[in-house]
Amino acid sequence: MVALANLLSTSVHWHGVSQMGTNNMDGVNGVTECPLAPGQSKTYTFLATQYGTTWYHSHFSSQYGDGVLGPIVINGPASQNYDVDLGVLPITDWYYTAAQQLDYRLAPTGNLPPVADNGLINGTMVGPSGSGGKYNVNTMQAGKTYRLRLVNTAVDNHFRVSLDGHLMTVVQADFVATEPYTTDWLFVAIGQRYDVLIHANQTVGNYWFRAQVQSLCGDNANSSKLHQSRDEFIANTMQTTSSLSSRTRVHQAATLTHLQAITPRAVMT
Amino acid sequence: MGSFSRYLSSFALLLHTLPQLAVARPTVDILTPITPHSAHDQSIRHSAHSSLLLSRSTNCTHSSSDRACWSDGFDISTDSETSWPNTGKTVSYNLEITNTTMSPDGTPVMVFAVNGQYPGPTITADWGDTLSVTVKNSLQYNG
Numbered sequence: 001m002v003a004l005a006n007l008l009s010t011s012v013h014w015h016g017v018s019q020m021g022t023n024n025m026d027g028v029n030g031v032t033e034c035p036l037a038p039g040q041s042k043t044y045t046f047l048a049t050q051y052g053t054t055w056y057h058s059h060f061s062s063q064y065g066d067g068v069l070g071p072i073v074i075n076g077p078a079s080q081n082y083d084v085d086l087g088v089l090p091i092t093d094w095y096y097t098a099a100q101q102l103d104y105r106l107a108p109t110g111n112l113p114p115v116a117d118n119g120l121i122n123g124t125m126v127g128p129s130g131s132g133g134k135y136n137v138n139t140m141q142a143g144k145t146y147r148l149r150l151v152n153t154a155v156d157n158h159f160r161v162s163l164d165g166h167l168m169t170v171v172q173a174d175f176v177a178t179e180p181y182t183t184d185w186l187f188v189a190i191g192q193r194y195d196v197l198i199h200a201n202q203t204v205g206n207y208w209f210r211a212q213v214q215s216l217c218g219d220n221a222n223s224s225k226l227h228q229s230r231d232e233f234i235a236n237t238m239q240t241t242s243s244l245s246s247r248t249r250v251h252q253a254a255t256l257t258h259l260q261a262i263t264p265r266a267v268m269t
Numbered sequence: 270m271g272s273f274s275r276y277l278s279s280f281a282l283l284l285h286t287l288p289q290l291a292v293a294r295p296t297v298d299i300l301t302p303i304t305p306h307s308a309h310d311q312s313i314r315h316s317a318h319s320s321l322l323l324s325r326s327t328n329c330t331h332s333s334s335d336r337a338c339w340s341d342g343f344d345i346s347t348d349s350e351t352s353w354p355n356t357g358k359t360v361s362y363n364l365e366i367t368n369t370t371m372s373p374d375g376t377p378v379m380v381f382a383v384n385g386q387y388p389g390p391t392i393t394a395d396w397g398d399t400l401s402v403t404v405k406n407s408l409q410y411n412g
Contacts, residue, residue, distance in 0.1 A: 008408040010366055014400075018350075041405040049353040051396040056389070058366075058381070067380040068366055070389025076396035077345040078336035090388050096378050118374045123388045125374040132375015153388070177345055 007100055009035035010068060012044065013059040015191060016175055017072075022046045028059045035060055050175040051076025053088060053149035053193045065099025065155040073149065079171045080180040082197045083144040089136075091150065091188065091211045093157035093220055094118045094125070113156045116220040121211060138209070140200040147171070149195050152188040157220055159211040161186050161194075166207065168196035187214065339396065354397030362392055365405045381408060 011029035019026045025046045029035035036042055051074040058068035071088035093116035095102060102114055118128050122136040140146050148168075152159055162168075162185035169182045172195035186194050188211075213220045329338035337345040343354045364383050371380040371387055383389025394400055 008406070010404070010406045010408065012364065012402070012404045036404065036406040038406050038408050041403055043401060043403040045399060045401045047353075047355065048394050048396060048398050048400055050349050056364075056392065056402075063381060067371075067382055067387045068389070070364075070383055071391040073391060073393045074396055074398075075393070076349075077331065077339040077343070077347075079345050081334055081336045083333050088391060094374065096376055098379055117376070120373050123373050123386075127375035133373060175349070177349075 008038045010058050010060045010063060011035050012056050014056050016054045018049050019046055048074045052172045052175045053195050055151050055153055062099040062103040069153050079177045080169060080197055082147045085147045086138055088149040088151055089122055090153045091159055092120050093154040094120045099155055116157055119211060119220055142200050142204050145197055145199045147195060147197055150188055151193045152190050154190050157213045158189050160214055161188050161211050163198060163209045164207040165202045166198055168198055171195050171197055356395060356397040359399045359401050360394040361401045363403050365407050367407045368409055
């Protein structure tokens with residue numbers, strides 16, 4: 001373990017946030033500020049002139065791949081009504097080796113980016129071997145409409161996102177409100193945000209929320225492993241209940257390959 | 270310089286240019302349906318629900334049954350690139366970055382966490398609020 005101060009600097013960027021008149025708050029070290037050395041602080045002050053969903057992340061080298069990121073929600077009007085805001089669902093690739101270490105090793109080689117070891121939804125996932133970790137779970141009440149804020153915070157993977165048995169209505173793309181349109185899946189590139197509405201209008205049960213790595217848009221060991229079967233990758237469970245007071249334990253797949261066997265089932269009330 | 274590094278560099282540049290693009294691009298007609306990935310053969314159907322984009326009601330209360338409304342003359346039809354509220358309210362957050370080890374999928378890995386968590390805490394504010402976020406770099410080890 002070696003402490004190299006020049007790898008431990010940072011600055012935090014507010015992705016997609018307009019900084020008209022506050023350019024020095026943009027958080028892009030080397031461009032709008034000097035990086036913050038260990039022990040240093042900086043207060044970033046800016047007006048939220050836009051509304052919707054975005055994220056903040058380190059703009060120092062590849063450091064955000066090591067964890068320096070988080071969601072931003074700016075409440076505002078929406079182009080279609082919904083009942084409940086489920087909040088942000090960050091989706092990312094995940095590496096067992098530090099991003100800055102991979103970056104340093106690869107720089108002189110000319111090789112392609114490494115294959116990601118796994119992917120995370122809202123910072124959690126079952127391990128590629130099927131043990132360890134857990135799926136992220138969201139719960140919806142049948143009949144209600146939910147807003148879900150998707151953000152791809154990955155370093156290299158792009159995702160095709162869908163929820164089994166449900167359609168998604170897009171009401172915002174990045175910080176721009178859209179005429180609502182309905183789709184059964186979305187391609188979410190790195191850094192992109194989509195705000196979608198989901199109507200819990202299907203039979204009460206458990207549904208896989210899927211984020212599949214797309215060919216030529218990054219590679220993921222957890223995806224490759226399953227490619228022969230169905231090219232399924234990472235999943236989050238969206239659980240619907242007949243009422244919020246009747247939550248039941250979510251059916252956890254023992255291994256990722258069991259994803260295919262999962263079918264909606266009634267929840268005991 | 271390797272492709273991974275180049276990739277990151279170009280990505281970093283892209284990230285940096287996004288706010289500028291948002292500022293520089295001409296007025297966006299938000300009434301035009303956005304087709305983000307038509308090349309991907311994505312089936313797009315207009316919602317059966319009526320759009321709220323055309324509605325404008327200044328004397329209204331934002332609610333689950335009137336999401337188009339916001340406040341004081343600002344609503345879904347406002348062009349947020351040229352017009353926005355200023356609430357005069359400041360929302361403050363402290364983000365401290367530290368080294369830690371986490372096991373989000375069962376395998377322990379080194380993480381640079383924000384306030385001890387990954388992903389970092391959600392910053393929440395209202396349209397027109399001022400954000401004041403103090404970032405403290407408390408990183409000590411890179412391995």
